[in-house]
Amino acid sequence: MLNIIICDDEKVLRSDLKRILEAELGLMGVSYRITEYGSGEEMLTEYPNIPGQKILYLDIKLDNINGIDTARRIRRLDASAVIIFVTVYPEFVFQGYEVRALDYILKPYEKEKIIRSLQNALSVLDLTKESCFFLDHRKGSQRIPFDTIQYFFSRQHKVYIVTTEGTQSFYGKLGDLEGSLPSCFVRIHNRYFINLKYLDSLEKNCAIVGNTALPVSRSYKQSLSIAYARYMLE
Structure with missing residues (x-):
């Protein structure tokens, strides 16, 4: 099962992101679970107990441990997780190269950008080919x-x-x-x-x-x- 982690201290924005992801994953037929966290500390505490392949949506500006530092610690635990930063500060996204972040999404969220980054993440994890069965018949597939x-x-x-x-x-x-x-x-x-x-x-x-x-x-x-x-x- 795919585990998606949303770490953002703004509950409303977590809910907005979750709603878009759920709708798209439902259409794609991917089996998933979404977990929300309000701080990097909380997520890091539970991260070792989260199984399977993971996509992380990390807010860069978090209290105490910011998103960049959180991602650094994640990389020590998990080299294969896909990290996507969410931020209102585009000047910080270049720090994402250090932790091999796949993408970044600017707030307020644009649905098309979220869907595109999700599709890219699934492709990296090689899950897109597993999402559907293609049945061929006379009228097509x-x-x-x-x-x-x-x-x-x-x-x-x-x-x-x-x-x-x-x-x-x-x-x-x-x-x-x-x-x-x-x-x-x-x-x-x-x-x-x-x-x-x-x-x-x-x-x-x-x-x-x-x-x-x-x-x-x-x-x-x-x-x-x-x-x-x-x-x-x-």
Whole structure:
């Protein structure tokens, strides 16, 4: 799961930024969690316990520990996090090179600039290719957000995609999907891949996904349990 961190001492501006990010990520089908902090100290205290890939939106002018110093400390903990500065002082953005900041956003926020910086950040983290499944048909290609897909299953030379909106299908083999799906999808049977996001419970020989009981093969039971436990921790 992608973790987005917003660190700004102005609550209203945090909320504005969060609202824009949530709307765009929802359209892209990216699985995410957004955490807000009002100070660099608070964020640094909790940062080591935040798992997964991260995008940080840091206000440069914070009380006590400013955004630049906060970013320096983050870099000692995490070399791969994407850092984006937010500021009303454009003259300070050049200091961002020191901490390998990807971008900066000037206040007040412009929606287009936020979306563009988010897309760049996702590209750096290599998440954009995982956000959607592309279903080809006669009329062209349809984009189905992975975040809406509950499970895939195969039957008689066709693969079915069960989403929160309905079911679609295409001719193919389920095995061809292996290796191209996000890590939240796991195989539970020769004929089923499920999205752990929609796994409600594990029974003796089945998985309850979206109120549907799906068979779990003995050979996949242990790997499913481990994957589900890891997913819950993230």
